[in-house]
Amino acid sequence: MTTRTGTTRTLAVVSAGLSTPSSTRLLADRLATATVAALRERGDDATVEVVELRGHARDLADHLTTGFANAELQATIDTVTGADGLIAVTPVFSASYSGLFKTFFDVLDKDALIGTPVLLGATAGTARHSLVVEYALRPLFAYLRAAPAPTGVFAASADWAGGGIDRSLADRVERAAGELAGLVAGRPAGVRPADPFADPATSFEELLRGQ
């Protein structure tokens, strides 16, 4: 058996919660803590960068009209697209992810999250939204060609009171975090989107020949 030397992974946590305190942020934090613990069990350290989308609400609206990210938003985008793993949590608005959550993923380059392991989470007032992760979030991240963990974590208000609907919230968090940690640990560290300004792999002569 080979001994793994510990690697430091970066986890980005995107929370689209709007209130303070926010149950969305609370769930995001629990998922992050559990994922860090699960990575540590595998011998990896992890640093966590939390992004509260509320703080970028105007930056995101500006991006929609100008087509570019201002410096603050760009730094956040770089944090998320450069992470080894992503935890993405949204409140449920009108039966789906919130517009703020969607806008953030809309402004990313369409290739920026290819292969990135993602843990999906959602919060709502009632358990009747509990499949939102599967019918709304998972297709979005499938389109982005990210690698969502099999277990998504949905938390309704009742879950925070303890005692789950079928399993307790704590169990679901732990299972999902273990899956994300497995996906992150199975991936080379520091995978970054390709730099478009690196010297081209395809020569111009090849472009001219239509290749």
Place this chain on the structure above:
Amino acid sequence: MQFGVFTVGDVTPDPTTGRTPTEAERVKSLIAIALKAEEVGLDVFAQGQHHNPPFVVSSPTTTLGYIAAKTEKLVLSTSTTLITTTDPVKIAEDFATLQHVADGRVDLMMGRGNTGPVYPWFGKDIRDGIPLAVENYQLLRRLWREDVVNWEGRFRTPLQGFTSTPRPLDGVPPFVWHGSIRSPQIAEQAAFYGDGFFHNHIFWPAEHTQRMVEFYRRRFEHYGHGSADQAIVGLGGQVFMRKNSQDAVAEFRPYFDKAPVYGGGPSLEEFSSQTPLTVGSPEQVIERTLGFRDYVGDYQRQLFLIDHAGLPLKTVLEQLDILGEEVVPVLRKEFAALKPAHVPDAPTHASLVAAAGGARMSTGSDTTVHATDDVTGRTVEAGAQA
């Protein structure tokens, strides 16, 4: 260094009056702007090409031909010529003709600059944007440089024994700039041929411009056209000026707030800090423009956008007065003092002819076919004698 203005020829209501100029007014205003540019001592007027409302610039060489007849020194250029959806044969013919009309005062800026729906109107597909730019430009170069072209490609009818007429003036094609905001392939194309690279440098942060220009310069050197700092770079810029900066801001704000390109987004102040847009006094414009050199190096051409968003012609002409009297003379002097001797100026027809060893007409070995009538076979000389 060359200074000038570039326009996209949009017809936009004036938000302060609600009045929309007619297409005729707008076409004539482009001409008035060009004539004023020459009058106040600018070097270049560049006009865009679009084939959809609200633009009136579908036929650039028509307007530029008229301007050529009314001016003496102004270099006539484009911003941009659509190499994706315009037949390269037509570009070769139109701009060679314009060269003759304008006694060589012509260059071009190539761009893809179309929205999706425009491509199918010309039998093309926007998903082929880069391959179209690559193939069409290669053909255009051959049409200008080879008297008889046999050609087959992916996008256009093959050519057998084709001669594009008229041949370029003095056997020297117009200099070409390639414009792109963020496609490295286009900067690569400019570098490959040793052509110029132009970044529009408006509406986007300066970091985009910087990355593109750095890439172009590095690749220019890679392809053996000279050192990176000898590459031919042009920049756009967007200004609105009044003697007092507060007056400039107050007058420009309603245009900014309603403009189709940025209305409803960041404030004028935010946009001015995030992009090279400069609204203020002539001194502020001078300082900001000199600062462009800090991130792109010594460059050869600076064009300003001054006539969009519904600004009335009278205001635009006042902007040209300020540019010509207060801004450009200072910039000329300052940029010239900073530029090292080994950095070339922007190519002109005269410099290209000199580099080619003189005009083909004057060498006595003129083989250009514009001297021969295809139908009668008679040469111009014979025709003149008849």
